[in-house]
Amino acid sequence: MMKAKIVSESPQSKLGESPVWKDGVLYYVDILEGKIYSYDGNIKVLHSDSMIPFIVPCNDGLVFATKDSIKHLIFKNDEVKMLFDMEFEPDIRFNDGKCDMKGVLFAGTMDMNEKEPLGSLYRLDDQVNRVLDDITISNGTIWDADKKIMYYIDSPTRKIRVFDYDAGNSSIIGERKSIDVSSFMGVPDGMTIDSLGNLYVAFHGGSCVVVFDGSGKVLRKIYVGAKNVDSCVFGGDDMKTLYITTAMDEKGNGGHLYKIKNDVEGMPTAEFKFCNSKLI
Ligand code: BGC
Numbered sequence: 001m002m003k004a005k006i007v008s009e010s011p012q013s014k015l016g017e018s019p020v021w022k023d024g025v026l027y028y029v030d031i032l033e034g035k036i037y038s039y040d041g042n043i044k045v046l047h048s049d050s051m052i053p054f055i056v057p058c059n060d061g062l063v064f065a066t067k068d069s070i071k072h073l074i075f076k077n078d079e080v081k082m083l084f085d086m087e088f089e090p091d092i093r094f095n096d097g098k099c100d101m102k103g104v105l106f107a108g109t110m111d112m113n114e115k116e117p118l119g120s121l122y123r124l125d126d127q128v129n130r131v132l133d134d135i136t137i138s139n140g141t142i143w144d145a146d147k148k149i150m151y152y153i154d155s156p157t158r159k160i161r162v163f164d165y166d167a168g169n170s171s172i173i174g175e176r177k178s179i180d181v182s183s184f185m186g187v188p189d190g191m192t193i194d195s196l197g198n199l200y201v202a203f204h205g206g207s208c209v210v211v212f213d214g215s216g217k218v219l220r221k222i223y224v225g226a227k228n229v230d231s232c233v234f235g236g237d238d239m240k241t242l243y244i245t246t247a248m249d250e251k252g253n254g255g256h257l258y259k260i261k262n263d264v265e266g267m268p269t270a271e272f273k274f275c276n277s278k279l280i
């Protein structure tokens with residue numbers, strides 16, 4: 001049985017999410033506590049806001065979301081600049097966000113009551129485009145550059161959607177058959193991809209990360225010592241360490257960072273590219 005190790009230095013997050021790897025450092029957030037953490041052997045709080053649903057790396061720092069905006073944190077002077085100011089209904093907030101191979105940001109929203117399909121997936125470049133609607137909890141977006149595919153999760157559907165993707169135009173051009181993951185405990189949440197195109201899917205409520213090949217065949221299961229496993233990303237000098245974030249459960253357990261050595265190299269975290277945006 002493969003079991004991830006707890007990173008003992010990591011504090012208990014309420015909702016640990018959005019791990020990214022940039023220049024030898026792991027960053028992740030506690031969405032509900034509104035904190036960005038860095039981990040390079042030691043854990044530090046890098047930045048706080050009222051709520052921080054996701055981060056993506058960029059050349060000079062991080063791009064991060066609040067409930068309904070996207071901001072830019074510049075590391076060298078701790079400066080924060082507004083990139084996109086959105087207006088959502090009170091019960092709607094940003095959730096997961098990732099960049100495609102061109103550095104174009106895709107960020108989704110969710111119903112904070114986790115019931116109604118009131119959310120969307122947005123593409124944010126020189127304008128804001130809604131690319132998917134009727135989403136309840138937007139999660140897990142990742143691309144396979146070789147296969148020209150985008151994988152996407154709306155957690156309560158317990159499916160991984162598979163889209164044909166035009167990388168040149170950063171757009172969805174078709175949809176294939178989804179991968180049904182309803183036989184696993186919990187709901188699929190964040191996901192990442194390795195250099196062979198295998199998917200590493202965190203299961204919120206399922207205490208594991210399940211590894212699928214691109215066709216949806218189960219390759220293996222990685223056990224995590226927390227019920228709510230939220231997201232994962234590859235890092236380490238050789239890009240073979242899978243970092244896994246978790247959330248606290250209803251008993252107050254869980255929420256630490258975990259890691260496990262992988263046999264296959266992972267794909268690096270895609271950076272946000274400012275050249276795609278005329279707004280900046
Ligand atoms: C959301 C949580 C939600 C979980 C499971 C996460 O991405 O931030 O609020 O409970 O997905 O669907």
Ligand code: CA
Pocket residue numbers: 017095096139140189190230231
């Ligand atoms: Ca998530």
